[in-house]
Amino acid sequence: MVISRENAFALLKQYVNSSNLLKHVLAVEASMIGYAKKFEEDIEIWASCGLLHDIDFEKYPEEHPFKGVQILLENGYPEDFILAIKGHADESTARETLMAKTLYAVDGLSSFIIACALVRPDKLEGMKVKSVKKKLKDKAFARAVNREGILQSADELGVDMTEHIQTVIDAIVNREEELGKIGLSMLS
Ligand SMILES: [Fe+2]
Incomplete structure (x- = not known):
């Protein structure tokens, strides 16, 4: 099958x-696009992976990510794509590909950066790595976000934390502008 962002969104x-949940997956998609560009990987596939990684989370939270795996199998998605999605939420599945490791590394951080933007007067504009790091240390802020997971997954991907946060900020800033043109937003 040919994987396209359009089909994934449908x-x-x-x-x-x-x-x-839609805003969350749009933010993860944005980061996957940013990293696909950085790693010179297929943007449509990586964007689709970001969009579809939590496809089962609303209707089948108890069966996450396994119901999602089943849905993707039924829709003809290839094994490496499905394994990347399974790997972000199933500790028994090793994350072996760059796509799998990247998805895992951007899942929590993407939403965290959106949470940071929502409390800033200028939202995403001018957001600095330093302020994101400060918020990561502030345990009272966005408590649901697992800090340990963010650090450990960046380590697994083999990226420097400062660079990682910058890549995700840039990806989200770029994508928010593009989404605005089609009437979508990660922020509202
Ligand atoms: Fe997620």
Whole structure:
């Protein structure tokens, strides 16, 4: 099958109505696009991986990520794509590919950066790595985000934390502008 962002989005919409979950997967998609460019990988595939990684989370939270795996299998997605998605939420599945490791590394951080933007007067504009790091240390802020997971997954991907945060900020800033043109937003 040919993986396209358009098909992935259409499939996603069959399973996701929650605007919060949609915003989360759009942020993860943004980061996957940023990293696909950085690593010179296929943007459509990596974007689709970001969009579809939590496809089962709204309707089948108890079966996450296994129901998602089943949905993707039924829709003809290839094994490495499905394994990357399985790997972000199943500790028994090794993350062997760059796509799998990247998805795992951007899942929590993407939402964290959105949470940071939402409390800034200028939102994403001018956001600095330093302020994100400060918020990571502030345990009272965005408590649901697992700090340990962010550090450990960046380590697994083999990226420097400062550079990693900058890559995700840049990816989200670029993508938010593009999304605005089609009436979508990660922020509202
Ligand atoms: Fe996620």
